[in-house]
Amino acid sequence: MLDRHDMIxxxxxxxxxxxxxxxxxxxTINDPNATGRSSRFVGICIQRMNRGLKxxxxxxxxxxxxxxxxxYEMYCPVISSIETLRLEKRLDPHLLYLRxxxxxxxxxxxxxxxxxxAEDAPVPINDVKVKMxxxxxxxxxxxxxxxxxxxxxxTELQKRMALKRKTPDYVQYDLMxxxxxxxxxxxxxxxxxxxxxxxxALVASQRKFRRRKLxxxx
Amino acid sequence: GRNYICIYFNYSYRLLLNMSQAEFxxxxxxxxxxxxxxxxxxxxxxxxxxxLKRIAGHVTNLIRDERVEHNFPTLSEARNYAERLIAEAIxxxxxxxxxxxxxxxxxxxxxxxHKLFKVLVPRYRNSTVSYTxxxxxxxxxxxxxxxxxxxxxxxxxxxxPLPPLEPRPIPTRNWxxxxxxxxxxxxxxxxxxxxxxxxLQNQIEDQQRDQNxxxx
Numbered sequence: 350m351l352d353r354h355d356m357i358x359x360x361x362x363x364x365x366x367x368x369x370x371x372x373x374x375x376x377t378i379n380d381p382n383a384t385g386r387s388s389r390f391v392g393i394c395i396q397r398m399n400r401g402l403k404x405x406x407x408x409x410x411x412x413x414x415x416x417x418x419x420x421y422e423m424y425c426p427v428i429s430s431i432e433t434l435r436l437e438k439r440l441d442p443h444l445l446y447l448r449x450x451x452x453x454x455x456x457x458x459x460x461x462x463x464x465x466x467a468e469d470a471p472v473p474i475n476d477v478k479v480k481m482x483x484x485x486x487x488x489x490x491x492x493x494x495x496x497x498x499x500x501x502x503x504t505e506l507q508k509r510m511a512l513k514r515k516t517p518d519y520v521q522y523d524l525m526x527x528x529x530x531x532x533x534x535x536x537x538x539x540x541x542x543x544x545x546x547x548x549x550a551l552v553a554s555q556r557k558f559r560r561r562k563l564x565x566x567x
Numbered sequence: 568g569r570n571y572i573c574i575y576f577n578y579s580y581r582l583l584l585n586m587s588q589a590e591f592x593x594x595x596x597x598x599x600x601x602x603x604x605x606x607x608x609x610x611x612x613x614x615x616x617x618x619l620k621r622i623a624g625h626v627t628n629l630i631r632d633e634r635v636e637h638n639f640p641t642l643s644e645a646r647n648y649a650e651r652l653i654a655e656a657i658x659x660x661x662x663x664x665x666x667x668x669x670x671x672x673x674x675x676x677x678x679x680x681h682k683l684f685k686v687l688v689p690r691y692r693n694s695t696v697s698y699t700x701x702x703x704x705x706x707x708x709x710x711x712x713x714x715x716x717x718x719x720x721x722x723x724x725x726x727x728p729l730p731p732l733e734p735r736p737i738p739t740r741n742w743x744x745x746x747x748x749x750x751x752x753x754x755x756x757x758x759x760x761x762x763x764x765x766x767l768q769n770q771i772e773d774q775q776r777d778q779n780x781x782x783x
Contacts, residue, residue, distance in 0.1 A: 519616045522672045524651035525606050525644075533597035 352401045353540070357547045359424045364558035365431055370394050371439030371475060373457055374408055375432045376421050387429060390419055391459050395444035409447055411456045416448065434463045437473045440496035449486040450479045450498075596654050598647065599697040607644040622648050625722075627675045629699070630683060633727035636704055639720035646699050646722055648673065653698045656688050690726060699724055702732060 368374055377389040392408030395418070399405055407420045421428060434457075447455045454477075466473070478499040481490070491500055491507055492514040503511070520526070532540075611617035625645035628635045635642065652673050659666040661684040670680045691698050704719035721732065739745055 517616060519619050519672075522669060523615075523619060524655075524669070525602075525647050527593075528595055528598065528602075528647075528651060529604070529606070531593065531595060534594040535597040537594070 350543070353544060355402055356424055357544060357551065359426070360551055361554045363428065363430065364555055364562075365423055366433045366436075367472075368394055368406070368431075368433045368436065369438045369472065370397055370441070370443055371437055372433050373435040373461065374406075375430075375434055375461070376408065376419075376428060377430045378427050379429045380427050389459070391434065391457050391461055392417070392419065393444065393447070393455060393457060395447055409444075409455050410459075411452045412459070414452070416452070416455060432463060434461050436464075436466060437475045439475055439477075444497070445488075446481070446486075446490045446495060446498055447479065449488075449490065450481050454479050596658060598650055598654070599695075600646065600650060600699075600701075602647055607640055609641065609644070623673045623675060625649075626652060626673045627679060629722055629724065630674060630679045630687070631676065634721065634723035634729055634732075636719060636721045639703060639718040642720045642722045643701065646701055649722075650698055653683070653687060653691060656683050657692055660684070660688070687724070694725070697725070 372394050373391065374394055375389055375391045377387050379387045390408060390410070392410035394406050395409045396407045397404070398407075402424050403422065404424065405420050405422045407418050409416065409418045411417070421431075423431070477497065479497055480499045481502070483502070489507075489510070490498055491503055491511040494516060500508075500511075609618045609621060611621060613620070621641075622645045625635065625637065625642060626649045629645070629649055652669060655666050655669060661667060661670075667680075670683055671677075674680050674683060687698075700723055702721040702723075704721045706716045706718050708716055723729070723732070740749075
């Protein structure tokens with residue numbers, strides 16, 4: 350597929366590291382239309398959307414008491430580097446509730462140093478229960494099945510409504526919903542077979558980038 | 568190959584592109600039938616739960632009777648679920664608890680759970696084609712007062728013991744006109760071959776005559 354070919358070509362020029370929703374990342378952009386030569390943004394990844402060339406992720410940070418979110422498309426040529434400063438997972442598929450959480454959960458220093466972990470170590474899962482602000486929330490997070498929120502401060506009415514919206518049991522038996530939300534095994538194998546010839550070149554270029562980065566840091 | 572899936576796969580791949588990134592941990596075997604990118608909306612007083620229960624009813628009837636007739640779109644949808652259920656049963660067997668729960672949900676009679684694992688799984692274990700077949704059934708009915716004639720369909724399991732729906736193909740090779748045509752074709756081919764050989768021989772003779780003339 351042309352999409353996949355373009356993605357592989359891009360990955361030979363830039364190292365896109367492993368990251369998950371909940372990882373803290375730094376992205377530098379060299380946009381000719383922006384002021385300054387390159388701009389760097391550090392933030393926690395709150396969402397990953399789309400597939401293929403349009404794959405994107407959103408980073409959130411609080412700077413000068415102002416919450417900011419920037420969405421980056423992974424294969425955009427304007428991006429000059431993507432680093433994972435803290436590799437970890439969270440309990441939820443997205444962290445959009447951080448908008449209504451206390452600011453300390455979204456604040457990360459712009460000069461944060463990368464935290465290294467062993468290559469074959471499992472990805473740590475951060476099971477923090479985030480405390481929310483006292484005022485009105487943008488969305489009723491208590492009604493979504495989110496495990497990373499501290500819901501101890503809810504009113505009785507809110508708790509009852511949360512129970513009402515619980516996903517029913519029959520959803521787990523919906524075979525076609527499950528099938529349509531993933532790629533079947535044979536098609537996955539086709540894709541892997543298609544990109545397998547490119548693996549050696551990709552791995553070599555990844556090693557080159559990381560060696561270059563370490564040499565740059567040292 | 569799997570060309571009959573590819574057309575629909577590409578359409579659903581475009582839909583998948585716009586969804587959030589789900590993990591592909593659970594490996595699901597591909598369906599061997601073409602499916603629509605969106606599921607069929609089936610209006611039900613009990614909502615989505617009632618819709619699934621109705622589909623389970625059709626799947627139950629299919630497993631019990633091995634052939635069912637109903638409205639075409641509903642049966643098409645139920646067909647997907649039946650194929651998935653049989654695929655899961657073949658992959659995991661009856662000792663796997665989640666598969667047992669699935670069979671329990673979709674098969675509303677408990678003997679049919681045994682039939683699924685003891686009869687259908689061995690029947691389809693080594694199959695490379697779909698487990699079900701779908702036909703369009705006659706829709707025209709004479710009803711008074713006139714009503715909407717919904718398209719009807721027949722859904723059946725493959726290799727079922729019932730009399731076949733498709734007529735046996737009649738061998739037509741020994742019909743008289745086909746025999747005569749076949750002989751005519753052979754004669755024509757032989758004639759053409761002879762003409763070619765004659766032409767070649769004439770060409771050789773002409774060349775020899777030219778050479779002789781030159782010598783002379």
